[in-house]
Amino acid sequence: MKRPFLALKTAFLAVFFSFFVALSGWAQAEEVHADTTVAAHGEEAESFNANEVIIHHVLDDHQWHFTDHMVLPLPVIVYSEAEGLRVFMSSNFYDEHHQPVVYQGYKLEHNHITLNDQPVVDLSITKNVAMVFINAALMLLIFLAVARAYRNNTGRAPKGLQSFLEPIIVFVRDEIVKPNLGHHYQKYLPYLLTLFFFILFGNLLGLLPGAGNMTGNIAVTLTLAVFTFLITNFSGNATYWKHIFWTPGVPLPLRIIILPVEIVGIFTKPFSLTIRLFVAITAGHIVLLSLLCLTFIFHSWVVGFGATLVVLFINLIELLVAGIQAYVFTLFTALYIGMATADDHH
């Protein structure tokens, strides 16, 4: 590889990257601004409510709100005993002035749909569900292409996307999975790789301007943790269960305390996974948005400029967090499965 090209590429990437990060901050600012105008339109000159703006951003939504003038309606899928399965677009919940309206008895209030004030089963394609789809589609696209590259490139050095992702795959295999799972590792490697890349891609997509806070949603992290929980306990061997119900080398009176602790421990593991990822990603988004909201609270360009700089910096940290959280979730999953399948060493 020629050195000048490398320098050029690096420079290009740096410029592109800073542009992207700045854009991300700007888009979020735009969103905040849009929300303020909505607020201004709705109630008579209500003061800027940063709390509402931030919470609205990090929560799920039935429509995809890019800016005030760019709202992507999403399909609503609801099931109720009275009307069965119903599918319609979420734009039906708003009139032309963006004011909420009741559509054929269905009412959308604080992200909850009710039919004539009765609860319904809501399976809508919300913003985060759409993010899940995009994430999955992106992963399929990328990894099927990489797999194809491996087939076509047999016996040759990896190149392009393949050579970019190979070290990450090898890292997950050799640094996360193998040390924790020992000789069982091949059985669990596909799940752990899927998990790692799902979280990594989700975290990175969540940082894009206008994107949903997918891995910062407790439903997503809970589902992932439940998979880990199920796999851990279904692969648990006799030693694992023995350690929980009859921990070796513990005097009898202590067992009264140890047993409940161990049983609670089975559930605290997935709980900690759920909360850790959710909190880390959501907190990052809240910090970013809070800093941007300062601009609108102070109505000052100077604060806006300063906030943008700080947001740029926080965004870089968020990129780091995206990788770390994917690593940590996968590491702990591997650790839990490893503990449940480890051979008896006592």
Add this chain to the structure above:
Amino acid sequence: MEFLTPGTGLLFWQFVVFVLLFLLLSKFAWKPILGSLQEREASIQQALDSAEKAKQEMASLKSDNEKLLKEAREERDRILRDARTAANQIHDQAQTDARKNADKIIEDARAVINTEKQVALRELKSQVAQFSLEIAEKVIRKNLSNDAAQKELAEAYVKEIKIN
């Protein structure tokens, strides 16, 4: 807090999508990717192993060669040494033989000379006896009365005697 209440729709879709994603990726992505990685690692390991083996073979071949060379050299030295010893032996033998022969010849010659000498002495003795007899005869014939003449005659005859 709406934060901590997971939405049913998102739970459902996340579950469905993740299961599908896992199945699809496992079959169509992870399997070929991990397989190729393992294959490549195995082939690299194999290449390294065979290189190491070739190196060892080379080393053993070299040592074999050196051993052969050393053996050949030793063989040569041994043959030379043997040849030299044989030559020396032959030389010594020849010398001894020659000396023995010479001794024998000398011995024989000495024996012959002795025999000849004995023969000659014996002949001489008999001739001396003959001469003595002849002298005595002549002396007796010439002057048996005259002592002086007898003596003169005897002396004259003795002068005549020459021992060859």
